[in-house]
Each structure stands twice: as C-alpha cells, then as structure tokens.
Amino acid sequence: MRFRFASLLIAGVAICTPAWTQKSPEKTAEGCAPVYLTFDTGHMGVAPLIAEVLRRQDVKVTFFAAHERTQEGDGSLGAHWAPWWKARAAEGHELASHTYQHAYWRGDLAPAAPGGAPRFRIRPSAGPRAGQTLVWSAGQYCEELGAARDRLAEISGKKPLPLFRAPGGKTSPALLAAAERCGYQHVGWAPAGFLGDELPSAQYPNDALLKKALANIRSGDVLVAHLGIWSRQDPWAPAVLEPLITGLKARGFCFRTLRQHPGHAPWIAAHGG
Numbered sequence: 001m002r003f004r005f006a007s008l009l010i011a012g013v014a015i016c017t018p019a020w021t022q023k024s025p026e027k028t029a030e031g032c033a034p035v036y037l038t039f040d041t042g043h044m045g046v047a048p049l050i051a052e053v054l055r056r057q058d059v060k061v062t063f064f065a066a067h068e069r070t071q072e073g074d075g076s077l078g079a080h081w082a083p084w085w086k087a088r089a090a091e092g093h094e095l096a097s098h099t100y101q102h103a104y105w106r107g108d109l110a111p112a113a114p115g116g117a118p119r120f121r122i123r124p125s126a127g128p129r130a131g132q133t134l135v136w137s138a139g140q141y142c143e144e145l146g147a148a149r150d151r152l153a154e155i156s157g158k159k160p161l162p163l164f165r166a167p168g169g170k171t172s173p174a175l176l177a178a179a180e181r182c183g184y185q186h187v188g189w190a191p192a193g194f195l196g197d198e199l200p201s202a203q204y205p206n207d208a209l210l211k212k213a214l215a216n217i218r219s220g221d222v223l224v225a226h227l228g229i230w231s232r233q234d235p236w237a238p239a240v241l242e243p244l245i246t247g248l249k250a251r252g253f254c255f256r257t258l259r260q261h262p263g264h265a266p267w268i269a270a271h272g273g
Contacts, residue, residue: 021095026257032254033219036261037061037245038187040098042228045071047084049238050227053094054072055091057245059255063088063227064098064165064187065152066230068126072273075126082155089158094257097164097184101127102149105170107133118174125167142182162271163187163258165224183266184191197225197236208238214247222261 003222039050039061054061065077065085073080077100089095109119118137124130136144144166152160164184166175176186196209217223225237245255258264259273267273 016168030254031252032250034256034260035193035217035219035248035253036156036257036258038064038165038189038224038258039063040167040224040226040237041066041068041076041102042226042229043069043071044073044076044081044084046235046237047081047227049258051088051091051200052242053238053242054093055244057242057249058095059245060092060188060257061255062094062096062161062163062258063096064096064103065149066126066148066167067100068102074229077151077155082118085156086151087111092257094259095152095156095158096158096162096187096258097145097148097152097180098146099143099164099167100151101125101129101185102167103141103144104167105172105175106133108172108174112137118178120172120175120178134253138178138181143186144256144264145179145184145192145270146183156204159273161258161273163264163273183271185264185271187222187264189224192216192217192218193221193223195223195225195240196238199232201232201234206234206236206240209236210243210247213240213244214251217248217253219253221263222258 010133012028030157037059041064045224067075067077070076071083085095103124106123107121109121111117111119120136121134122134122136140269162183162185164179165187169215171189192213195213196204210248229236259268
C-alpha cells in the first residue's frame with residue numbers, strides 16, 4: 001500500500017512542478033550550483049536530529065508546516081513543538097504553509113452556481129475531520145493555508161513566505177489559481193528531488209536512496225523530505241541527510257532557501273515576503 005501511495009506522489013510531480021524547476025540555473029557568485037532543500041512536517045520524531053545536522057553543516061532550508069499528529073506533544077504546530085520552530089526561525093530557516101490540517105486535494109468540483117467560485121474535494125489527514133472527504137470553496141482553502149501561516153508566525157516570531165506546498169504535491173490548475181488569488185504560490189519538487197523517505201525501507205534502503213540522489217540531483221532542483229514518516233521502518237533522517245549534504249557539497253553544490261529561488265523570489269517580493 002505504501003508503494004502505491006509513493007508511486008502516486010512520483011506521478012504527481014508533473015502536475016506540481018513548474019517547468020523552471022527542471023532547468024539548471026547558472027552558478028552563484030560564490031561559484032557553486034544551488035539546490036533548495038525543503039522539509040514537510042511529519043511525526044517530528046527526527047526533527048531535533050535534523051536540526052542538529054543542519055546547524056553542523058551550516059545549511060539553511062525551507063520548512064512547510066501542517067498541524068500533524070506527532071510522536072510526542074500536541075501536534076507539529078502545538079505548544080510542545082513551538083520552541084523548536086522558534087529556534088529554526090532564529091537560525092535563518094524559512095517557513096511556509098503546508099495547509100493546517102494536512103488537507104489533500106482530491107478533485108475539482110463545479111461551482112455551486114453558474115459563474116461562481118470553484119470548489120474542491122478535500123480530505124484532511126489531521127485534525128477532527130481527518131479521513132473525511134469534504135467540499136471546500138476556494139475561500140475555505142485559502143483560510144486553510146492562512147491558518148498554518150498564522151500559527152507559524154505566532155509560534156516562531158517570523159513571517160512565513162507567501163508560498164505553500166499541497167500535501168502529496170497534489171493540485172489542479174483551478175486549485176493553484178485559487179491559491180494565487182489569495183497570495184500563495186505553490187512549490188513542488190524536481191523529479192530527482194523526491195528523496196524517497198516515504199518509500200518502504202525494505203525495498204528502498206537508505207544507501208540506495210542516497211546513491212540515487214547523489215547521482216541524479218542537478219543545479220536548481222528543489223528537494224523534499226519530511227520531519228518523520230510513520231511507516232518507514234529504517235528512518236531516512238538523519239541517516240541519509242548528512243551524507244547527502246556533504247556529498248552534494250563535494251560535488252560543487254550549495255544550499256539555498258526558497259527566498260533565493262529565481263522562480264519564487266519575484267513572487268515573494270511582490271507579496272510582502
């Protein structure tokens with residue numbers, strides 16, 4: 001079952017990844033090739049270890065946060081983890097919305113009335129309505145994006161970027177247009193940037209995922225991993241994270257946040273980021 005879900009994620013890349021994320025921008029002024037490491041929330045069990053690696057390697061990343069169930073505490077955006085987010089903001093990492101209830105887009109629906117606003121079939125995986133299929137208006141989806149943004153700002157003391165990542169990377173043109181109308185640009189990931197931490201470790205061991213990433217990642221790629229995956233028996237992080245960072249550095253790559261991404265920087269500047 002996990003393999004099927006992971007396959008759907010991979011298949012969704014073409015939908016959620018803009019064409020420019022697959023191009024190779026020129027090297028930075030420092031002479032390195034930029035990549036953009038991002039993390040989505042998860043069970044948070046490995047979050048302290050990930051933060052330790054990022055500090056040690058002096059790497060800044062972008063975190064997309066939802067209020068998900070965690071191994072300890074009251075959810076990933078709850079009081080227990082609030083100091084963790086505040087510390088990451090103080091270190092210079094960037095924050096952005098992953099929807100508050102980790103709400104999956106499941107399909108577009110016709111407007112309630114001719115000429116009306118679009119509606120969407122949505123299934124949260126966190127919160128009191130987890131597992132239920134809901135019908136949301138474009139306005140309700142925007143409220144969901146804003147709820148995560150506002151909570152991040154409250155607990156971190158830092159203004160999140162006007163970006164979002166839909167859970168699973170699942171979107172539609174109508175959903176993206178609705179989000180942009182309320183000030184949010186979507187961020188997918190490059191094909192090689194799917195780092196595989198959601199895949200079953202028996203079929204996709206850490207050493208194989210590391211080898212594949214080091215061989216295939218290219219300049220300008222957006223990379224995605226998580227702050228803990230419930231189903232993976234052999235956790236990807238932090239085991240793969242540090243050798244991935246050091247291996248990419250050795251190949252001439254450098255790490256940047258999405259604030260510095262050429263495809264997102266103009267949007268961020270224009271929307272008060």
